[in-house]
Amino acid sequence: MGKKFYHASHFKHTLKKRSYNRYKRLEPLIKDDSLRIQSHLKPADPTLFKYWRFRRNLFSKIDSNGIYMTHELWFSVTPESIASFFANFVRACIPDAQVILDVFCGGGGNTIQFAKQFPKVFGVDFSLEHLYCTAQNAKVYEVDDRIWLKYGRWEKICAQEYFQDINVDCIFASPPWGGPNYLKKDVYDLETNLQPMGITKLLKSMLKISKNIILFLPRNSDLNQLSSVTRKLLGDKAKCKVLYVKENGHLKGVVAIWGDALVNYENGSTNNTENNKSTDDQDETDQKDIIPASFYDMDA
Numbered sequence: 001m002g003k004k005f006y007h008a009s010h011f012k013h014t015l016k017k018r019s020y021n022r023y024k025r026l027e028p029l030i031k032d033d034s035l036r037i038q039s040h041l042k043p044a045d046p047t048l049f050k051y052w053r054f055r056r057n058l059f060s061k062i063d064s065n066g067i068y069m070t071h072e073l074w075f076s077v078t079p080e081s082i083a084s085f086f087a088n089f090v091r092a093c094i095p096d097a098q099v100i101l102d103v104f105c106g107g108g109g110n111t112i113q114f115a116k117q118f119p120k121v122f123g124v125d126f127s128l129e130h131l132y133c134t135a136q137n138a139k140v141y142e143v144d145d146r147i148w149l150k151y152g153r154w155e156k157i158c159a160q161e162y163f164q165d166i167n168v169d170c171i172f173a174s175p176p177w178g179g180p181n182y183l184k185k186d187v188y189d190l191e192t193n194l195q196p197m198g199i200t201k202l203l204k205s206m207l208k209i210s211k212n213i214i215l216f217l218p219r220n221s222d223l224n225q226l227s228s229v230t231r232k233l234l235g236d237k238a239k240c241k242v243l244y245v246k247e248n249g250h251l252k253g254v255v256a257i258w259g260d261a262l263v264n265y266e267n268g269s270t271n272n273t274e275n276n277k278s279t280d281d282q283d284e285t286d287q288k289d290i291i292p293a294s295f296y297d298m299d300a
């Protein structure tokens with residue numbers, strides 16, 4: 001992968017060698033190991049307690065005490081059963097896929113589950129701390145050898161065409177929704193609220209790299225905007241499929257899906273049995289289950 005990416009297995013080492021200034025920024029966190037989660041200890045910030053209670057939903061291996069999180073990751077990591085569902089879904093739809101790109105990879109919730117299914121996974125994030133968490137967490141799941149990380153803003157990375165020469169089979173992205181206020185309005189405007197760019201720009205930037213795209217979006221996302229962006233960028237006959245994602249009966253968000261291989265899948269072809277095993281804390285975690293509750297064929 002040349003000098004463009006950091007291999008997750010040697011993240012610290014390569015960062016120190018190639019980008020000493022960046023390494024220096026991260027060094028205090030590495031030295032005092034302050035991002036490492038000791039599962040039995042509540043986070044210092046009480047506003048995070050509600051996420052900590054469900055910590056095993058985020059990473060089933062959190063009790064290994066080898067998982068790394070930042071403050072932001074407590075409320076933005078994709079819960080493991082959902083991330084596993086997405087990875088199984090892509091595997092079922094594109095069985096011979098080799099390369100997955102996870103834009104906005106955060107703490108590796110999705111990257112790790114993809115790496116369990118596919119030989120090569122790229123993760124992009126503009127937070128060095130988050131990339132460090134992804135690299136560390138991937139070690140716990142023993143998939144660090146399959147993960148390559150890119151530091152930087154997606155806006156810049158796609159403009160500089162870093163992925164142009166790589167045959168990416170599918171792009172997954174869980175972009176920032178703009179904080180908890182996303183539920184305050186009945187309908188979430190995907191052009192003005194989604195970060196770091198609206199849905200049109202985001203989808204356009206990704207279509208240059210792969211035709212198979214999955215975006216994890218707020219549950220109140222404006223479906224009309226998804227329909228019109230599909231028509232605008234892909235033509236009158238193109239389709240976007242929307243899948244409602246539930247965890248423990250709670251609607252967590254929607255995924256918008258583009259690309260024939262993903263859109264034309266057979267219902268029920270994915271299986272999440274590994275993650276249906278309940279962990280301890282029965283009252284907290286209950287049964288983890290992802291139910292594709294509804295499907296909309298957006299006839300653009």
Ligand SMILES: C[S@@+](CC[C@H](N)C(=O)[O-])C[C@H]1O[C@@H](n2cnc3c(N)ncnc32)[C@H](O)[C@@H]1O
Pocket residue numbers: 076077078079104105106107108109110111124125126127130152153154155174175176177195196
């Ligand atoms: C919702 S979180 C992703 C969580 C991730 N899927 C996981 O399971 O850990 C969004 C991530 O996007 C990153 N991010 C926000 N703006 C970005 C940008 N312009 N370019 C790259 N990464 C960005 C944040 O640092 C954060 O880690």
